[in-house]
Amino acid sequence: MNQKRWNVVVPALAIILNENNDVLLIKRNDPGDRWHNKWEFPGGFIENHEQPSEAAIREAREESGIEIEIIRKSPIVMCQNDEERKLKAICIGYFAKPVGGTVNFENDSGVNDARWFAYKDINFSDCLPLIKEFLDEAAIINNL
Numbered sequence: 001m002n003q004k005r006w007n008v009v010v011p012a013l014a015i016i017l018n019e020n021n022d023v024l025l026i027k028r029n030d031p032g033d034r035w036h037n038k039w040e041f042p043g044g045f046i047e048n049h050e051q052p053s054e055a056a057i058r059e060a061r062e063e064s065g066i067e068i069e070i071i072r073k074s075p076i077v078m079c080q081n082d083e084e085r086k087l088k089a090i091c092i093g094y095f096a097k098p099v100g101g102t103v104n105f106e107n108d109s110g111v112n113d114a115r116w117f118a119y120k121d122i123n124f125s126d127c128l129p130l131i132k133e134f135l136d137e138a139a140i141i142n143n144l
Contacts, residue, residue: 006086012055013043013093015076015134016068022116023135024098025127026063026105029112037112040128041093042066056094064114065104068096076137080129093134 016024025039042063046055053070060068072095080089105114119139124132 004086006081006088008088008090010046010052010090010092011043012046012052012059012075013041013091013134014056014060014068014096015041015093015138016060016064016066016096016098017138018098018116020116020118022118023122023138024060024064024066024103024114024116025122025131026111027113028128029110035128037126038128039117039122039126040131041134042114043091043093052092053094056092056096060096061101063105063108063111065101065107066098067100069099070094070096076134078130078133091130091134093137095138 018024024042026042028035028038028040030036042060043056044059046052050058052075057068057070060066076093078091078093080091082089103114103116105111119135
């Protein structure tokens with residue numbers, strides 16, 4: 001069998017809900033990538049010295065300018081398979097609330113917008129896969 005092995009990545013995500021239960025999403029800036037200009041949660045790869053929750057906190061700050069506090073220690077884990085790239089993303093999502101900062105994405109070249117959305121206003125066809133699934137899980141857990 002000569003099948004290409006799949007690569008596995010494990011990003012940590014910050015699912016940030018404000019006092020109105022609006023969610024903070026960032027828009028990817030990665031020209032040439034099929035996910036360019038798609039909305040996603042702040043998040044990224046876990047550095048060697050970090051726990052996943054620490055990576056979610058760091059990525060939220062770097063990508064959106066928002067300081068967060070994790071409000072649920074147990075993350076939600078979901079898997080996304082990318083057949084085209086032979087890539088499996090095991091996404092670790094942490095529910096969080098903002099505790100400081102203002103939305104500012106200009107320090108991260110990988111982001112070209114960041115804003116708060118009411119669930120009903122999100123066009124999920126403009127989002128990365130799993131955004132709806134994570135938010136639906138948030139609604140169940142947090143009684144949104």
